[in-house]
Amino acid sequence: MSKTTLAVIAAVSAGAGAAATAAMYSMRSEKRLEAPQSTTATTSTTTTVTTTAKPPVPASQVFTPPTPPLPPAVTSGPVNPAGLFEYGFPGPVADLAHRSALISSFDRRTRNPHWVVEHITPASLSQRSGDRKNSAFLEDPSIPEKFRAKLNDYFRSGYDRGHQVPAADCKWSQKAMDDTFYLSNMCPQVGDGFNRDYWAHVEDFCRRLTQRYPSVRIVTGPLYLPRRDPADGKWYVKYEMIGNPPNVAVPTHFYKVIFAEEGDGPNAGGKVALGAFVLPNAPIPNEKPLSDFEVPIEAIERASGLEFASKLPVQRRKRLCAETNCSIVVKEYAERQKAFGQQSK
Amino acid sequence: MSKTTLAVIAAVSAGAGAAATAAMYSMRSEKRLEAPQSTTATTSTTTTVTTTAKPPVPASQVFTPPTPPLPPAVTSGPVNPAGLFEYGFPGPVADLAHRSALISSFDRRTRNPHWVVEHITPASLSQRSGDRKNSAFLEDPSIPEKFRAKLNDYFRSGYDRGHQVPAADCKWSQKAMDDTFYLSNMCPQVGDGFNRDYWAHVEDFCRRLTQRYPSVRIVTGPLYLPRRDPADGKWYVKYEMIGNPPNVAVPTHFYKVIFAEEGDGPNAGGKVALGAFVLPNAPIPNEKPLSDFEVPIEAIERASGLEFASKLPVQRRKRLCAETNCSIVVKEYAERQKAFGQQSK
Numbered sequence: 001m002s003k004t005t006l007a008v009i010a011a012v013s014a015g016a017g018a019a020a021t022a023a024m025y026s027m028r029s030e031k032r033l034e035a036p037q038s039t040t041a042t043t044s045t046t047t048t049v050t051t052t053a054k055p056p057v058p059a060s061q062v063f064t065p066p067t068p069p070l071p072p073a074v075t076s077g078p079v080n081p082a083g084l085f086e087y088g089f090p091g092p093v094a095d096l097a098h099r100s101a102l103i104s105s106f107d108r109r110t111r112n113p114h115w116v117v118e119h120i121t122p123a124s125l126s127q128r129s130g131d132r133k134n135s136a137f138l139e140d141p142s143i144p145e146k147f148r149a150k151l152n153d154y155f156r157s158g159y160d161r162g163h164q165v166p167a168a169d170c171k172w173s174q175k176a177m178d179d180t181f182y183l184s185n186m187c188p189q190v191g192d193g194f195n196r197d198y199w200a201h202v203e204d205f206c207r208r209l210t211q212r213y214p215s216v217r218i219v220t221g222p223l224y225l226p227r228r229d230p231a232d233g234k235w236y237v238k239y240e241m242i243g244n245p246p247n248v249a250v251p252t253h254f255y256k257v258i259f260a261e262e263g264d265g266p267n268a269g270g271k272v273a274l275g276a277f278v279l280p281n282a283p284i285p286n287e288k289p290l291s292d293f294e295v296p297i298e299a300i301e302r303a304s305g306l307e308f309a310s311k312l313p314v315q316r317r318k319r320l321c322a323e324t325n326c327s328i329v330v331k332e333y334a335e336r337q338k339a340f341g342q343q344s345k
Numbered sequence: 346m347s348k349t350t351l352a353v354i355a356a357v358s359a360g361a362g363a364a365a366t367a368a369m370y371s372m373r374s375e376k377r378l379e380a381p382q383s384t385t386a387t388t389s390t391t392t393t394v395t396t397t398a399k400p401p402v403p404a405s406q407v408f409t410p411p412t413p414p415l416p417p418a419v420t421s422g423p424v425n426p427a428g429l430f431e432y433g434f435p436g437p438v439a440d441l442a443h444r445s446a447l448i449s450s451f452d453r454r455t456r457n458p459h460w461v462v463e464h465i466t467p468a469s470l471s472q473r474s475g476d477r478k479n480s481a482f483l484e485d486p487s488i489p490e491k492f493r494a495k496l497n498d499y500f501r502s503g504y505d506r507g508h509q510v511p512a513a514d515c516k517w518s519q520k521a522m523d524d525t526f527y528l529s530n531m532c533p534q535v536g537d538g539f540n541r542d543y544w545a546h547v548e549d550f551c552r553r554l555t556q557r558y559p560s561v562r563i564v565t566g567p568l569y570l571p572r573r574d575p576a577d578g579k580w581y582v583k584y585e586m587i588g589n590p591p592n593v594a595v596p597t598h599f600y601k602v603i604f605a606e607e608g609d610g611p612n613a614g615g616k617v618a619l620g621a622f623v624l625p626n627a628p629i630p631n632e633k634p635l636s637d638f639e640v641p642i643e644a645i646e647r648a649s650g651l652e653f654a655s656k657l658p659v660q661r662r663k664r665l666c667a668e669t670n671c672s673i674v675v676k677e678y679a680e681r682q683k684a685f686g687q688q689s690k
Contacts, residue, residue, distance in 0.1 A: 078472065078517055079464040081448045084562045086611035087604065088655035090450070090460050094437055103426045105435070108650030109569075115435050119424040127423065146647055172423055217429045224454075226586040235591035238583040241571040246580035259432065266431035302491055305453030310433035 095143050099179035101170040106140070108147035110249035112187045115221040115306060116164040122210045125169070130177030132167045140184040149183040153243030159250060160196070162189025164220040166203045187222045188242055188250040193283025199254070201328035202279065205290060206258060212324055213260040213273065222251030223278065223303050253278050255300045257308045260320055272312060275320030276300055286330045294321055440488050442529055446521035447510040449529050451485070453492035455594035457532045460566040460651060461509040467555045470514070475522030477512045485529035494528040498588030504595060505541070507534025509565040511548045532567045533587055533595040538628025544599070546673035547624065550635060551603060557669055558605040558618065567596030568623065568648050598623050600645045602653045605665055617657060620665030621645055631675045639666055 094114060095106040105114040139148055154161050164185050170176040179185075189195040209216045226235040240250040256277045263270020276297045277290070297308050309317070320326065439459060440451040450459040484493055499506050509530050515521040524530075534540040554561045571580040585595040601622045608615020621642045622635070642653050654662070665671065 077445050077521055078469040079446070079466060080610075081446070081462045081464045081562075082443065083464060083611045084448075084462050084564065084604065087617075087657045088652060090462075090564060090651040090653055092437075092439055092450070092452075092459055092650055093652075098427065100422045101424070101426070103429075105437070107437075109648075110650075114437055117426045117429045117435075119426045119428060121424060124423040146643070147650060176422055217426075219429065219435060226591045235586045236583055237586060237594065238581055241580045241582060246571045249582065259429065265425075266428045272432075298491070303454075305437055305455075305492060306435040307433060307438075308435055312432045 095184070097140065097142055097182070097184055099182075100173070101176035101179040102165040102185060104164075104184050106143055106184050108143075110222070110224070111147065111149040111153070111247055112222045112249055112251065113164055113184055114304070115219050116185050118165040118169055118218050118220075120169050120207060120210055120216050120218070121214060124172045125207060125210055127172035130171045130174040132177060134174055135167065135178045135181045137161055137181050137183065140182040143184060149186065149248045150243065151183070153248045154188065157188060157242035159188035159242060160191040161186045162195045162199070168203065169207065187254070188248060189254070190281050190283060194281060198284035198286060198288070198328070199279065201286065201330055202256065202277065202290065205326070205328050206256070208329070209258070209260050209324065213262065215261040215265065217259040217261070219257040219308060221255055221304065223253040223255055223300070224249065225252050225303055251281050253280050255304070257297060257300060258320055259309070269316070271318050272316055273318040273320040273323045274309060275326065286328070290326045290328050291321055294326065440529070442485065442487055442527070444524035445518070446515040446524040447530060449509075451488055451529050453488075455567070455569070456492065456494040456498070456592055457567045457594055457596060458509055458529055459649070460564050461530050463510040463514055463563050463565075465514050465552060465555055465561050465563070466559060469517045470552060470555055472517035475516045475519040477522060479519055480512065480523045480526045482506055482526050482528065482531075485527040488529060494531065494593045495588065496528070498593045499533065502533060502587035504533035504587060505536040506531045507540045507544070513548065514552065532599070533593060534599070535626050535628060539626060543629035543631060543633070543673070544624065546631065546675055547601065547622065547635065550671070550673050551601070553674070554603070554605050554669065558607065560606040560610065562604040562606070564602040564653060566600055566649065568598040568600055568645070569594065570597050570648055596626050598625050600649065602642060602645060603665055604654070614661070616663050617661055618663040618665040618668045619654060620671065631673070635671045635673050636666055639671065
């Protein structure tokens with residue numbers, strides 16, 4: 001495909017008249033990716049779906065959710081809106097990638113994940129055969145080129161390629177660590193004071209939970225929260241888009257929902273200590289207590305449009321920060337940093 | 346559920362330190378909806394899905410797409426990220442509603458539709474048994490309460506409840522017209538100069554296409570486009586959230602993708618004239634040519650994360666505005682307005 005430039009009528013002044021400016025959306029040429037891996041072939045699933053179905057797909061398969069059941073072709077009226085789907089179902093598609101270390105769901109509009117899920121245990125963290133020096137950041141070839149986050153989008157953007165599942169949680173194999181380096185596991189994050197500091201301390205907090213809990217599951221993702229403009233009293237969502245043309249949204253906040261399991265697994269019926277945190281994508285002083293960022297899970301659900309723990313009965317739930325000390329340990333992290341290199345850059 | 350107030354750590358100054366302000370997300374009490382209709386019962390579909398499957402569901406059924414096939418429970422490593430899904434799959438869910446007049450896909454994060462699909466023909470527009478005076482705006486009970494757009498969100502917001510599928514396209518029955526009044530078919534739209542003026546003229550342009558084409562399909566939806574800030578040269582997406590607490594996003598733009606079919610239907614193999622338009626959610630002077638807002642479909646795809654016409658072969662495509670005169674007719678609309686009342690308020 002040749003390099004064609006498309007003009008989209010973009011933003012407009014709020015006043016009278018339509019003073020439109022033009023945002024340029026370039027149709028970039030299809031690039032060959034460096035090192036496409038055999039584990040990331042896109043497959044189209046056309047399979048029987050029930051709420052309990054678990055098709056025997058390979059562990060590291062990348063798959064696209066099936067098209068939802070199409071509405072019937074015949075209606076009682078003179079029209080047939082569903083006929084449009086013969087030209088293709090518009091989506092949205094949330095590209096799911098199941099890699100050895102994580103499962104991610106990709107948002108084709110913001111070019112960030114909706115969420116990335118990981119699992120850590122004392123045993124998984126004790127194995128240290130992966131080294132981030134051997135890993136490289138990769139565009140995710142399982143996502144269609146036109147919706148993909150690009151390495152170039154981050155280049156000179158001023159933001160870190162911020163791991164959602166931290167590389168340091170996946171040292172149990174080089175491949176697991178490599179899995180965390182796809183851009184579908186990244187969001188643009190403020191580096192100094194956040195990704196390389198407070199956020200890294202929060203990631204360390206999650207790892208330390210394995211000293212108390214035999215199994216810890218963490219969902220991490222971006223948020224785009226409104227703030228009140230004191231000038232007019234109205235609420236606005238505002239976020240930067242990096243890339244040229246603008247391609248990847250810079251989240252205003254990040255969430256972590258933590259499931260610390262007392263039993264041996266999600267089906268064992270044990271208690272689960274739940275913690276939910278929302279942090280701004282901004283420098284945070286180390287003195288700030290982690291508990292300041294604790295929120296009810298429902299707040300993250302409303303802000304993200306997602307649902308967490310919808311199948312976890314209330315009687316199995318505990319509040320993580322009532323069970324354990326929710327605080328970061330900066331010193332310990334600094335030591336680790338010395339030993340293993342900066343963790344989340 | 347009692348009225349509980351939740352605090353989410355919200356936006357933060359870009360400078361040093363974490364000057365967080367608190368956004369209030371209230372857990373509103375579950376309200377009984379006025380006039381829930383029998384056509385809107387939520388059903389969970391667990392059915393065989395293939396690309397050609399058309400399960401025999403009732404014409405006006407509302408359904409939620411199935412959970413995607415869950416990744417396998419056993420991986421090759423020491424961890425099992427997919428175990429989290431035992432607590433519930435996070436989503437996102439795009440609530441699909443198939444009503445007699447339209448099909449809509451709802452975005453639980455912005456509380457607006459992703460898209461709404463309609464179908465008009467000379468015959469459907471010639472039947473005029475529905476009257477908007479008999480229709481009332483309704484919250485959509487098929488969407489979970491915590492993700493729903495509310496009538497109160499729009500109240501005194503300064504924005505119209507802007508139909509995506511216009512009421513005037515669905516006069517063929519009162520029920521069809523009523524179907525367009527669910528808030529899942531609405532977005533906040535600027536009233537004067539846009540929803541009540543230029544946008545209404547564009548809707549009229551679509552209807553006039555049936556004078557030439559026997560079948561016209563239209564996909565309509567919101568966009569949230571970045572604009573360049575001249576102060577720092579960076580691109581920002583900025584949009585208001587209406588409601589208290591803030592609940593529904595105010596799109597910066599709207600798109601229409603038009604499929605004008607020459608043949609008798611999408612499967613007849615005839616040519617399809619495609620038109621794609623992006624308009625700012627702002628006053629637009631009537632003198633502005635409609636062709637100024639024409640864009641390549643791919644521009645809307647990149648901006649929305651959706652895909653249109655992915656199954657329509659290139660050799661069947663024509664460019665609508667090369668085939669027909671893409672322009673609004675204000676006078677004719679003014680006459681219609683007189684005859685049938687304001688169309689899209």
